[in-house]
Amino acid sequence: MSTLHADVVVVGAGPAGLTAARELGRDRSVIVLDRETHAGGIPRHSDHLGYGARDLRRVTSGPAYARRLVALARDAGADIRTEATATGWSGERGLEVTSPHGRIVVTGGAVLLATGARERPRSARLVPGDRPSGVLTTGLLQNLVHLQHRSPGRRAVVVGAELVSWSAVLTLREAGTETVLMTTEHERGETWSALRAGARLALRVPVTTRTQVVRVIGKDVVEGVEIRNLRTGRTRVVACDVVVFTGDWIPDHELVRLGGIDLDPATKGPRVDAALRTSRAGVFAVGNVVHPVDTADVAALDGRHVADHVRRWLDSGATPEPGARIVAEAPFRWVAPSLLSAGAGAPSRRRLLLWADDVRTVPRVVARQDGREVGRRSLPWSVAPGRVFRVPWSLLEKADPRGGDIGVGLL
Amino acid sequence: MREPATESGAHVYDVAIVGAGIVGCAVARELSGLEVDGRPLSVALLEARGDVGDATSKANTAILHTGFDATPGTLESRLVRRGCELLSAYALPAGIPVERVGAVLVAWDDEQLAALPKLAAKAVANGYEHGALIDADEVYARLPHLGTGALGGLVIPDESIICSWTTALAFATEAVRRGADLLLRHELVEVHVGADTTLLVTGAGTVEARWLVNAAGLGADRMDRLLGHDRFTVVPRRGELIVFDKLARALVDHIVLPVPTARGKGVLVSPTIYGNVMLGPTSENIEDRTDTSTTESGFELLVGKGRALMPALLDEEVTATYAGLRAATEHDDYVVDVDAAQRYLLLGGIRSTGLTASMAIAEHAVELLASQGIATIPRRDLPPVPRMPNIGEAFPRPYADARRIAGDADYGRVVCFCERVTRGEVRDALASTIPPSDIDGLRRRTRALMGRCQGFYCGAEVARLLEDDLGRRTTSGGAS
Numbered sequence: 001m002s003t004l005h006a007d008v009v010v011v012g013a014g015p016a017g018l019t020a021a022r023e024l025g026r027d028r029s030v031i032v033l034d035r036e037t038h039a040g041g042i043p044r045h046s047d048h049l050g051y052g053a054r055d056l057r058r059v060t061s062g063p064a065y066a067r068r069l070v071a072l073a074r075d076a077g078a079d080i081r082t083e084a085t086a087t088g089w090s091g092e093r094g095l096e097v098t099s100p101h102g103r104i105v106v107t108g109g110a111v112l113l114a115t116g117a118r119e120r121p122r123s124a125r126l127v128p129g130d131r132p133s134g135v136l137t138t139g140l141l142q143n144l145v146h147l148q149h150r151s152p153g154r155r156a157v158v159v160g161a162e163l164v165s166w167s168a169v170l171t172l173r174e175a176g177t178e179t180v181l182m183t184t185e186h187e188r189g190e191t192w193s194a195l196r197a198g199a200r201l202a203l204r205v206p207v208t209t210r211t212q213v214v215r216v217i218g219k220d221v222v223e224g225v226e227i228r229n230l231r232t233g234r235t236r237v238v239a240c241d242v243v244v245f246t247g248d249w250i251p252d253h254e255l256v257r258l259g260g261i262d263l264d265p266a267t268k269g270p271r272v273d274a275a276l277r278t279s280r281a282g283v284f285a286v287g288n289v290v291h292p293v294d295t296a297d298v299a300a301l302d303g304r305h306v307a308d309h310v311r312r313w314l315d316s317g318a319t320p321e322p323g324a325r326i327v328a329e330a331p332f333r334w335v336a337p338s339l340l341s342a343g344a345g346a347p348s349r350r351r352l353l354l355w356a357d358d359v360r361t362v363p364r365v366v367a368r369q370d371g372r373e374v375g376r377r378s379l380p381w382s383v384a385p386g387r388v389f390r391v392p393w394s395l396l397e398k399a400d401p402r403g404g405d406i407g408v409g410l411l
Numbered sequence: 412m413r414e415p416a417t418e419s420g421a422h423v424y425d426v427a428i429v430g431a432g433i434v435g436c437a438v439a440r441e442l443s444g445l446e447v448d449g450r451p452l453s454v455a456l457l458e459a460r461g462d463v464g465d466a467t468s469k470a471n472t473a474i475l476h477t478g479f480d481a482t483p484g485t486l487e488s489r490l491v492r493r494g495c496e497l498l499s500a501y502a503l504p505a506g507i508p509v510e511r512v513g514a515v516l517v518a519w520d521d522e523q524l525a526a527l528p529k530l531a532a533k534a535v536a537n538g539y540e541h542g543a544l545i546d547a548d549e550v551y552a553r554l555p556h557l558g559t560g561a562l563g564g565l566v567i568p569d570e571s572i573i574c575s576w577t578t579a580l581a582f583a584t585e586a587v588r589r590g591a592d593l594l595l596r597h598e599l600v601e602v603h604v605g606a607d608t609t610l611l612v613t614g615a616g617t618v619e620a621r622w623l624v625n626a627a628g629l630g631a632d633r634m635d636r637l638l639g640h641d642r643f644t645v646v647p648r649r650g651e652l653i654v655f656d657k658l659a660r661a662l663v664d665h666i667v668l669p670v671p672t673a674r675g676k677g678v679l680v681s682p683t684i685y686g687n688v689m690l691g692p693t694s695e696n697i698e699d700r701t702d703t704s705t706t707e708s709g710f711e712l713l714v715g716k717g718r719a720l721m722p723a724l725l726d727e728e729v730t731a732t733y734a735g736l737r738a739a740t741e742h743d744d745y746v747v748d749v750d751a752a753q754r755y756l757l758l759g760g761i762r763s764t765g766l767t768a769s770m771a772i773a774e775h776a777v778e779l780l781a782s783q784g785i786a787t788i789p790r791r792d793l794p795p796v797p798r799m800p801n802i803g804e805a806f807p808r809p810y811a812d813a814r815r816i817a818g819d820a821d822y823g824r825v826v827c828f829c830e831r832v833t834r835g836e837v838r839d840a841l842a843s844t845i846p847p848s849d850i851d852g853l854r855r856r857t858r859a860l861m862g863r864c865q866g867f868y869c870g871a872e873v874a875r876l877l878e879d880d881l882g883r884r885t886t887s888g889g890a891s
Contacts (some may be wrong), residue, residue, distance in 0.1 A: 009584055035828050038869075085825040087810065096811075098831070100820035101811035121865035124729045126653075126714075128705040132731065133850070143871035193728070214707060250728060257658050265726075348864075 001096075002104050004054040005197065006031040006079070007314055009095065009108030011086050011255060014041020015296040016287025017114030018069040019055065019080075019303030024310060025076030032078050033097060035085040039073075040066025041116060043296050045142035054297035055304070063146075065296065085331055089259045093282050110310045113278070114303070115287040117292035119164070119243040122216070122245050129216035129226070138168040138246045145175045155243035157225050158182045160246035161207050162386025164293075168244045169176060181238055182207045183227055186385050187205050187359065216243060247386060249292035256285070266327075266334035268290055273323055273339040274393070275309040276302060281319045286311060291336040291353045294388045298349070307346035320344060323401045324369065329409030331358035331383070343399040353389040353410065356383045363411040367395050373407070375400045383410070423608055424455040426591070427620035429634060431458035432468040433575065433769045434761050435626035436582035441773035443589035445787035452787060454585070454591040457611065459598035459630075461848040462855075464579030467628045467790075468766070469855060470703065470735025472692060473653070473684060473765045475499065475509060475571040476767040479534035479542060480671055486775075487746040488537050491764050497547055498578070499571070500836035501601055501770060505581040506682050508803020514666035515545075515553055517561050521669040524562045530670070554814055556662045559721045560637065570666050574684045574767050576827035576855040577799050582769070582798045584844045589790075593845065594618065599627070602637045604753050608796075610794050612659055621699050622754045622837070623787070624776065629700045629738050631759040638755055643746050645760070647700050647736040650692025651709035656863050657804075659688040659727035671889045678716045680724065685830075685858060686804030687730055690717045700778065702869070703734045730863045745772075749779040756780065800839055802858050825871045826876070829862025841880040853877050 006029040010017040013034035018041075038044060043051050043203045051265030053059050056068065070197045076082060084099040086106075094107035119137040134153055138146070144150045156177050158165050161184040169179045181203055210229070214235060215226035224239045237386035251269035266269040269292060270285040272280045278285050286306050287299035312318065323341030328334050334354045337347050360383040366377040375395040391408070399406045426442055428435045431864070439456040446452060451798045460466060475498060478491035502509045518524040527544055534542040543566045550564040551557060568677060587593050594615070601612035602623070611618040632645045660682055669677035681689050693709045710732070716727050738763055740746060746759035756779055758772060765772070781787065809815050809822035810831040816823035821835035840847060840856040847853040854861050859873045866873075 035825060083824055085810070085828060085831070096812045098816065098823050098825055098833075100816070100823040102823060103811065103816050118864050118867045120728070121867065123731045123865055124863070126710050126729060126732065128710055128732070130704045136870075137865070137867045139867035140870045143868075147870045148875055216706075223508050254658065350541070388606060 001039040002032060002045050002102065004104060004106045005108070005162055008112060009033065009093070009106050009110070009240060009311060010112045011095065012041065012114035012116055012287070013039035013070070013080055013082070014114060014116050015043065015055075015300035016303045017112065018073045019300040020114065020286055020306055020310075021078035021080070021303075022041060022069070022076045022111050023304055023307035025073060025078035028311070028314065028395070030078040031094070031108070032073065032080040033084040033086055033106065034080070034082050037082055039070045039080050040080055042139070045146050046167060047146045047174070048167065051296055055300040057162045064220050069300065086255060089255070092280065108388060109282065109314045111283045111308065112179070112310070113255055113283065113289055114287045115255065115289045117249045117288040119250045120248040120250055122243070124243065124250075125248060127213055127216060128334045130218050131357070132216065132218035132220055132222045134218070134222035134242050134293055135216060136242065136244045138164050138171070138244060140400055141168055141244050142171050146173050151175050152177050153176065153222070155180045155240040156242040156244055157213070157240045158244045158246060159213050160248070160386070161186070162247045165246040168246050171375060172244070177242060178203045180240055183211045183213060185230060186208050186210070204290070214244070247369060249288070250337065251289040251292045253289060256289070259283070264334070264338045266338070267336060269338055272337045273320060273341040273344040275320070275344040276337070277309065277320055277344070282313055283388045284393065291388065294353060298388070302348050321401070324403050326396070326404045327405050327407050329407045331360070332409060333354045333357055335408050340396060340399055340401045340406060346393045352393055354389045354391060356389055357385055359384045360410060363389075364392050365408065366411050367397060367399060367406055367408050369399050369403045369406045376411070419661060424618065424620040425452045426622045426624060427455040427457060427609070427611055427618055428624040428626055429457045430626035430628050431456050431593065431595070432466060432626065432628045433464060433579045434584070434628070434758055434765050434772055436463055436579050436586065437769035437773040438624055438626055438758070438776050439586035439591045440582040441770075441777055443586045443591040443775070444646050444790055444793055446790045447785065447787050451590055451790055454586065454589055454602070455594055455611060455620060456557060456586060457594045457597040457599065459596070459619060461595055461597065462852045463486070463593070463845060464576060464855070465582040465644060465852070467736050467738055468575060468579050470733050471575055471763050472679065472689065473573055473575045473766065474666060474681065475573040475838040476764055477569045478537050478568055478764070478767070479539040479567050480530060481537055481764070482743065483533065483536040483715040486747060487745050487764060487768065490775060491732045492538055493774070494768035497770035497774070498573070498767060502573065502798070504798070506799040506801055507581055508801055508806055509571050509573045510682070510684060510803070510805050512568060513566060513568040514668050514681055515550060516565040516567070516668045516670055517550060517557065518563050518670055519560055519563070526670050527563060527565045527794060531715070534567070538768055539567070539569075542571060545595065548839050553665060554663065554667060556721050556723050557667065558722055565724060569722060572684045573766070574664070574803055577802060577852045578766065578769070580845060580856065581799045584799070587703040587834065588794045588846050595848070599634060599637070602634070603881040604638065604755070609754065622758045622780065623839070624754065624758065626758045629736055630756070630760065631738065635757060635759065638753060642743055643740045643759060645700070645738050645740055646696050647702070648739040649695045649697050649702065649734050649736055651705050651713065651734045652689055652691030652732065653710070653713050654683065655688040655690065655724055656728040656730050657686045659724055660686050662721060662723055663688055676708070680717070680718070680720050684803045685861070688727075689723060690724065692735065695746070700736065703736060705732050705734050708733070728863060729864070747775070747779070747818055749783060751783050788890060797844070800856070802856070826872055827862060828860040829864050830858040832857045832859040834876070839878050841877070844886070846880070847877065848881070850874060850877060
């Protein structure tokens with residue numbers, strides 16, 4: 001097998017990987033590997049406005065945003081290779097890669113994992129019933145509509161009521177498909193109330209809370225879904241020919257696990273510190289593989305944040321001391337970064353990211369370590385499922401990287 | 412030239428086989444390799460659905476059994492044992508993936524522990540000599556992730572996992588290359604037994620043959636009644652299964668079997684030939700022969716059993732869930748009979764062991780036909796055994812084969828990321844002897860879309876490749 005080498009190998013040409021490539025491409029050799037035929041990642045499939053606010057300081061559509069990030073990375077000198085699938089590791093910082101140009105090994109002084117996250121499909125959610133066609137995820141829906149220009153159907157039920165679910169509704173509407181119902185198991189719709197009310201008005205989509213899809217009906221094509229009201233236990237059938245399972249994110253962590261890199265059991269992504277370092281020296285992780293999922297621009301800013309840490313590793317080879325784990329406590333499901341190590345500095349945007357399973361309108365966040373409180377913050381923004389809750393990093397300024405686990409929860 | 416013309420000018424097949432499941436395909440392969448009166452036996456293989464192996468054959472536990480736990484003395488016991496030998500030998504040249512992972516029957520209480528020596532003796536009575544009783548420590552040495560509470564086990568080192576999809580396809584492909592006619596979407600409606608030939612009226616025209624073989628699986632009893640018999644009733648036994656992510660494969664390297672009860676083999680945990688881990692099946696007798704839906708209660712049962720059997724497995728992602736129907740009958744054995752007057756051979760009640768037994772059932776069918784005076788000899792002008800594309804995880808696949816990619820760049824174009832299926836493999840499947848007619852058929856030939864994302868990334872692209880090809884086949888008029 002032939003071998004390629006670069007200072008930095010980035011796996012995944014989405015917002016995080018491309019932004020890191022752009023930053024590092026200025027003074028280092030960078031190879032970006034992406035398994036798709038076009039670079040750009042998930043925004044490529046999401047043809048509506050809302051991308052680029054925090055990183056490029058201008059709001060564009062997903063495809064335009066993706067094109068811009070690709071162009072910026074190329075202009076900075078990064079070598080972006082598409083149809084290049086990393087299938088496993090070859091040594092500490094080398095990857096086995098399949099592409100039409102051959103089966104090769106690509107090694108780097110540093111490796112950046114930017115493989116993103118995907119939605120759990122119906123099977124992973126153990127939703128029983130028939131197995132007809134017409135059962136989609138948002139990703140598959142957007143591929144069908146934006147890349148293949150096909151119609152998914154006439155009447156859709158959207159499972160989930162978070163940001164990505166509304167993105168699915170927009171895509172359905174563009175394809176001429178009516179969303180007859182959105183269902184969520186949560187007590188309230190997951191996204192900002194303002195957006196939800198506004199979106200409901202604009203899109204006229206009924207949302208039922210505390211409901212669960214318990215059966216898919218239809219032999220060859222979807223004929224309906226059975227929905228259970230979690231308050232009363234009663235079920236009813238909603239007729240539809242499309243079901244879209246949205247949200248419920250899982251990082252694409254295959255390379256992390258194949259490499260034996262420490263996994264955070266809460267995010268199921270690699271455990272990283274504020275410098276986005278994984279447990280393997282010289283291997284970093286950025287974007288939604290670390291925090292499943294935040295918006296594309298926040299993922300992109302990880303790519304900017306990691307650049308200095310990558311340079312420092314390339315120049316000095318310094319490896320971090322073992323740190324203290326940061327652990328999410330209910331109602332939080334996960335926290336990122338989930339490791340406090342000495343010398344890592346503050347994370348991207350000086351924010352700790354958390355994901356919650358419940359709504360709290362006036363949250364008071366507390367951090368505890370070794371049986372004592374090490375930080376507390378009252379925050380003016382609310383906690384809600386389906387979106388990232390951001391906490392100033394200063395919450396942990398008194399925590400000890402050499403101490404025990406740091407729990408982050410609510411008072 | 413294969414089929415002599417009748418007075419009416421229509422083709423008359425020597426044998427028409429109804430049902431292109433694993434059994435029908437094996438019989439078609441066997442019969443098309445024979446000659447009678449100096450000419451090849453002409454064979455028609457009729458299938459109601461649009462593909463071979465598309466009903467009960469496609470959704471099983473895909474285990475190549477030794478037959479150690481069959482009821483000694485039954486036809487099933489004999490054919491499973493013989494079938495295991497035949498299929499193991501055939502798999503090699505045909506490229507059917509088989510992994511000899513071995514099985515461990517685990518006893519969880521004193522009653523089950525006491526049953527193990529009896530099972531070991533039964534294995535010997537079935538002609539299987541390599542079973543070995545092991546204690547709890549040895550069980551955990553072999554299965555470190557097994558749940559707590561195992562008391563002992565019985566090891567059957569030769570139980571294997573196999574690709575049932577490739578098996579049915581290999582049989583059918585070889586049958587077609589030997590000259591058999593595969594008649595898809597030919598659902599049997601009526602049967603008229605005449606003096607010399609039988610007319611099969613199907614949804615897609617009439618087929619005439621001298622001999623008739625019933626390999627109709629879940630519909631075998633109904634077809635038997637069309638011929639005026641009333642010998643057995645198929646009771647579909649639904650089995651639901653959960654398939655876990657490939658990253659779970661490291662947890663278990665053997666088939667973990669429960670000690671069998673009267674209701675079948677119970678819930679097992681097994682590696683799959685595609686590199687996943689399977690948990691199941693449930694066992695539930697149902698009415699509707701088409702109801703392959705999964706249920707909340709089935710999942711609850713499996714998750715509960717799985718948590719006890721292998722707790723770490725439940726932390727892994729679920730890749731797929733499905734349900735299969737076994738063609739159980741009121742009899743405790745295969746229902747095989749030959750009727751000389753009707754020139755009719757019944758191969759009924761072939762339950763989940765049919766995959767293992769398939770080639771022996773075919774061999775047995777030839778013996779039964781010979782007993783009725785159909786004197787056949789093997790043909791000497793046979794094409795070579797077809798070499799099927801490998802879709803097994805333990806064997807080289809194109810994406811990892813530098814030489815193949817260098818020779819053909821399409822083997823380096825991964826179109827299904829989770830399963831690492833390349834455009835070259837999709838192209839080959841679409842150009843194969845028996846091309847797929849839908850996405851599920853393509854999935855069974857290549858593994859495309861059967862991975863963890865279930866189409867999140869590549870579903871639309873793979874569907875497009877198939878539809879472009881179906882469009883071409885339709886416009887060129889060569890759909891079958």
